[in-house]
Amino acid sequence: MTHALPADARPLLVRAPGAPLSGRIRVPGDKSISHRALMFAGLAWGETRIDGLLEGEDVLRTAAAMRALGAEIRREGDGRWVVRGAGLGRLREPEDVLDMGNSGTAARLLAGILASHGLHSVMTGDASLRRRPMARVIGPLAGTGAVFASREGGRLPLSISGRADPAPLHVRMQVASAQVKSAVLLAGLNAPGETVVEEPVPTRDHSENMLRHFGADLSVETDGAGGRLIRLQGRPTLIARDVSVPSDPSSAAFPLVAALLVPGSEVLIEAVGLNPLRTGLFTTLREMGAALAIENERIEGGEPVGDLLVRASALRGVVVPAQRAPSMIDEYPVLAVAAAFAEGETRMCGLDELRVKESDRLSATVALLQANGAQVRVEGDDMIVVGRGASALGGGEVRTQMDHRLAMSGVVMGLAAGRPVAVDDVAFIDTSFPGFVPLMNALGAGLSA
């Protein structure tokens, strides 16, 4: 692993604010739902209005790719976007390489669209994305008849010769991945007949919800043990439908944990998405003793949302079961920071998927904690953190390795620890949480960048 920093790296030295965090904030739109809104709207007939779209780098890459495929996409104001779809089966061949930047979701979901249209395309990404495995989508998508050529190990750049007459797929998921599931469903859209996904462990179901929203015929059967059988009838007429994007629970996680750890804090985070397949962190923090209340629960744009009221709390260690991992897969770095301040041991089980995120998040989180005086070890796929007092923590550097969530976790560590924490690069935070530093400052974080 190289530690070379990009030329435009933005380091940040984070100190405890010395006073409670307080106030009422709204975090940006959900990243998963934002990608999907642009893709499904781009495949639909007519004009879709999207409200609350996340305007982070990752989602802007999806917008650019869908434009290159023939969708008309324009921004009307803050988070307000309008998409005139190209229509399913009617995409245009992109003239140039599609650069998906830092975004695994954009690359993997788009692969499903590209495989199932009669066009040739090449996809690449930044140094982090070019290291991430694409074989997990290439394998199932090859069943459409599309032809893929990638670098060794299924890495980007990837060329795809898609099929105008793709075969429908029947896939039993080998990894618990909403990205792989969504790639298969997107490919199945343009295939005649029924596409089936068997999901032994459920993952976020935003694609299923949004497919129904745009008029696809999709059914989900559950097997009592949590497993799901998803059936999608191919070649639906997708009709433009307005989409309202809730705030991202994975982004809310950072001010939430900061408020739990900075003594005396009280913060309200408005209109956070509460899809039950995304809320594993909230369940876990409550088990740890967090004063976390959900107020004003309601349905907005087909997804449950609520306001999170959080007060600084003394946390205690817990065991986080492996089955919960898909519902909080992006939240482990910041949960590990919380665990470093908790009383006793926190064991987070079944974290193998963390090794293939924007960085190897398992080893990067261990390094973040170790550099800042926390006790942490890995046993198999479990991460175990033994908590200690704030005065024993901090004083180290966090190497973010082009990973936005490590950067934000490093900031949270610095706000709560007794000694300052140097985060080597906060620039990548913009991929998922533009405006993170000013928003934290509105709560009194006193960050200087």
Ligand code: S3P
């Ligand atoms: C996502 C799914 C998750 C998550 C990623 C977004 C999605 O990845 O880590 O940030 O939008 O489907 P996997 O499904 O590969 O675990």
